[in-house]
Amino acid sequence: xxxxxxxxxxxxxxxxxxxxxxxxxxxxxxxxxxxxxxxxxxxxxxxxxxxxxxxxxxxxxxxxxxxxxxxxxxxxxxxxxxxxxxxxxxxxxxxxxxxxxxxxxxxxxxxxxxxxxxxxxxxxxxxxxxxxxxxxxxxxxxxxxxxxxxxxxxxxxxxxxxxxxx
Numbered sequence: 001x002x003x004x005x006x007x008x009x010x011x012x013x014x015x016x017x018x019x020x021x022x023x024x025x026x027x028x029x030x031x032x033x034x035x036x037x038x039x040x041x042x043x044x045x046x047x048x049x050x051x052x053x054x055x056x057x058x059x060x061x062x063x064x065x066x067x068x069x070x071x072x073x074x075x076x077x078x079x080x081x082x083x084x085x086x087x088x089x090x091x092x093x094x095x096x097x098x099x100x101x102x103x104x105x106x107x108x109x110x111x112x113x114x115x116x117x118x119x120x121x122x123x124x125x126x127x128x129x130x131x132x133x134x135x136x137x138x139x140x141x142x143x144x145x146x147x148x149x150x151x152x153x154x155x156x157x158x159x160x161x162x163x164x165x166x
């Protein structure tokens with residue numbers, strides 16, 4: 001059974017391991033052309049400092065972190081939240097963990113925005129690789145809809161923008 005909870009600072013190393021498996025190009029050291037966990041950990045730690053505007057949630061199964069979601073407010077107090085990154089270890093995919101992570105993020109923001117700022121959650125958006133059919137299936141299953149494509153964004157590849165309205 002998977003447990004979803006808000007990430008703690010002690011989870012950084014485990015989240016970084018998931019990120020490096022799911023997004024190996026994101027933290028390649030430019031000097032030695034090697035995947036660098038130190039960069040990934042620093043990235044996560046710095047983001048966690050902005051807790052008022054962002055959250056990491058983790059999925060735990062078999063007593064280990066097997067997935068995560070990172071999301072943040074964008075556009076001031078517009079009620080728009082970006083699902084910036086989500087990843088689940090390959091061994092644990094296809095079990096509904098990604099869906100549970102997204103639902104947890106949505107539930108959190110629906111309550112948090114009203115309680116903290118008196119604003120409703122208006123939209124969530126995300127970007128995903130144009131060729132990532134597994135992600136597209138997950139996003140469709142959780143109510144997101146394809147909006148448009150941005151050309152040559154990350155690593156010179158096209159990215160799609162998906163949106164969910166509340």
